[in-house]
Amino acid sequence: MCQSNFILLFSFLDPRTTDWFLVGKLGHLVVILTTYVYFCTSAGPKYMKDRKPYDLKRTIQIYNLIQIFVSVYLVNEGMQGGWSNDYSFSCQPVVPGEKGLRMAKAVWLYFICKLVELLDTVFFVLRKKFNQVSYLHVYHHTLMPVCAWIGVTFLPGGHGTLLGVVNSFIHVIMYTYYYLSSLGPEVQKxxxxxxxxxxxQMIQFCIIFYHNFQVLFKRCDYPKFLNFLLAVEAAYFLYLFGCFYYNQYMKNQKKNQESKDKKSLNGAVQNGVRQNGVLSNGSTSNGTIPKQEVETIPNEKMKIQ
Incomplete structure (x- = not known):
């Protein structure tokens, strides 16, 4: 069944896009992505090892603005090209001919954008922000051009294009945040x-998972193995981003709260000690803290002067 579905995909090779830039050229895509991964994980860090970080503030600001405008354009084209008109959420085949050409052009532009977004990581490396070049980041930026290439080469329209519309909408918000953040502390606060x-982003993956998973159980003129792959990748991304969210925010928030509680406890103990070394709520005859009170203060050693 998998083999027949794979053959079915090639029957969807779209003649409208075959002559467009980088469409159908798998070798070109492999070279671009291999170079990207090698630079970001090996060559780039080695090159920057003994160099100062590049000042790319103005370049990144312009880059973010371009990403915002292009993402807004892609959302509009995706909606006007089908999803706000006659596209079906439950099952949407590729619309052939001139009628579906607007969506096909949007899919191609989305593919080009995924290649341009590789610069996100290149900027991290050149600015020596190596901690941001994580497995999640590199994997996400490597896989998305592959998905977009499959779309524009074989299926420039139809069911899978909802991914591009939702993803572009998220990018409008994301690159707006990046641009505002680049304006300095007076805006960052x-x-x-x-x-x-x-x-x-996690909500995005939930939508994409459900959108592709539910069509697996229906008769639909769209390659089901592609729906299956998109659903699996959405689930995996949901897991990766979920782990990132937990470690970055929930786990750190818990640590910060524990640190604040400890500082509050230490402050309460210090405020309870007078200059003569006796607790304010009562002293002992020999000037020492009673044993039961010391036991209520874990990991603290107090010495009476």
């Missing part, structure tokens, strides 16, 4: 919604 970006 108002950006309280960073953690919610990750939450929105």
């Amino acid at each position: 108002y950006l309280w919604w960073k953690r919610h970006l990750t939450a929105l």
Whole structure:
């Protein structure tokens, strides 16, 4: 069945897009992505080892603005090209001919954007922000161009394009945050919604998972093995982003709260000690703290002067 579905995919090779830039050229895509991974994980860090970080503030600001405008355009094209008109959420085949050409062009532009977004990681490396070049980041940026290439080469339209519309909408918010953050501390103090970006991305993967999983049990003129792959990848991304969200926000928040509680406890103990070394709520005859009171203060050693 898997083999027949794989053959079915190649029957969807779309003649409308075959002559477009980088479409159908798997070798070109492999070279680009291999170079990207090698630079970000090996060559780039080695190159920057003995160099100062590059000042790319202005470049990144312009880059973020371009990403915002292009993402807004992609959302509009995706909606006007089908999803706000006659596209079906439960099952949507590829619309052939001129009628579906607007969506096909949007899919191609989305593919090009996924390649351009590889610069996100390149900027991290050149600025020596190596802690941000994580497995999640590199895997996500490597896989998305592959998914977009499959779409524009074989299926430039139809069911899978909802992924691009939702993802572009998330990118409008995400790159807006990045742009505002690049304006400096006077703006950054108002950006309280960073953690919610990750939450929105997780909601995105839930939508994509359900959208592709539910069609597996229906008769639909769309390759089911592609729906299966998109559902699996959405579930895996949900897991990865969920782990990131927990470690970055929930776990750190718990640690910060424990640290605050410990500081509050230490402050309460210090405030309870007078200059003569006797607790304010009562002293002992020999000037020492009673045993039962010491036991209520874990990991603290107090010495009476």
